Amino acid sequence: MLTVRMSDTKVWKTCMGAIVNLLEEAHFRFTQEGVSMRAMDPSHVALVDFRLPSSAFEEYRVSKPLGLGLSLTELNRVLSRAKSDDALVMEHDEEKNRLLVTFRGTSSRKFSLPLLDLRESELPEPRLQFTALVEVMAEVLQDGLRDSETVGENVRFRVTEEGFFMHAEGDGKSAELRLEKGSAAMPKLKLERSCSSMFNVKYLSDMLKAADPKDVVTVHLGEDLPVKLDLRIAGGRGSLSFILAPRIELE
Template sequence: MGNSELWKNCIGPISKLIEEAAFTFTPEGVRMKAMDPSRVALVNFELSADGFDSYDIEGKRILGMNLEEMSKFFSRAKKSDELIFSFQEGENRLVLTFKGTSIRKFTLPLIEIEEKELPEPELEFTASAKVLAGMIKDGLKDASLVTDKVRFELLNEYFLMTTESDTGSAEMKLPVGSEGLQELKVDEAARAMYNIGYLDDIINVASSNDTIEIHLGTDLPLQLDFSLAGGKGRLRFLLAPRIEAE
């Protein structure tokens, strides 16, 4: 049994980026790593067995799922529902049971997907920060009024989101000591530009009061880490930069 809200909050945004993915269930927990068709975003989902109320898996099971269809079912989950995963061996289906005031069941046909090794690139980030998700959401809304891309900057004194175009500019700054910037570590100032549409989908994983861990290097992919189930799981996104023209 698991937390239906956790899965709902993760699968919905991920399905905006990736249509199909293979989930690997082992006695230690479940993991999924996939890249979007444009190879702009890499998603890495991990949840340990301790992140479930009860967990009973023998051996290794790889389950291919259509995330768009899965997200539709999770959209029907209520916040207080318990979630039960079970597998119908003969029919090759995943059963999702939402147990609350009522008991509702959905079945999802499993699909054949090859489990691909997608090693995460070795990136030399020079700065990191822990930021409230609500602050980033506000910055993205501001930037989207101007253009479809936004620049992230981490400097010794603050975290900065900026954008500009022929129609104007927008800026959101979080100085050290502000409530929205919980931690800032800068070995070397870093800046890079990213697509707002992708960031919007990614940030929807978190509620406004959740903390997002940002890792940044100049013109490197952006790494965003979300803690799950009180630290018993993690959702990581790597987003390729939009290289700025000189």
């Protein structure tokens, strides 16, 4: 038996809206503690780690640990129908093997979605020796990525004692973003040593779609290592993390 309720559909909707760009379907695990999902994207370049504790819900009733396989494409089509002040209820219809999604507002609107038979992926948390950490306003990253898109498909992240930098180039053009140490848009900069890595712009843009422009995103970086992005969700109670493999420059 599963019945969960949130008065604000936005948290769930925003997370699913970001994850669907990386995964078409996903296996969610509901336990007493909360709901979680960890998966690699089909090309095995990106890892998604989503956690939302039961305390982020107004009502959270799970009789025993439950795994639900869902088409994120279908789920998002349903979530797109939520109105801003609707409450969200999700229930498991065991008999019909469906997820029931209800929006409660002026009227009550219930959608049912077929469950998919997905195997749960057993992915250990990757151990990465990051050498720098910055907390950056999401808007700055989002701007820098859109700048980068105008010149090429990759962007280099760099952290030094001086600040955080993004650099892209291609076809004789270049785009560079500089965020100097001490900027109000970067509340934290910590590093063991300077480092830089290059990433695919499209993946990073998709990951940052879940972030409110004014939110702070934590970026973990190393030298030619994957990047880890931590987004705070549900007022910091939940987390949505992404790990993205670097692009290695061929010379």
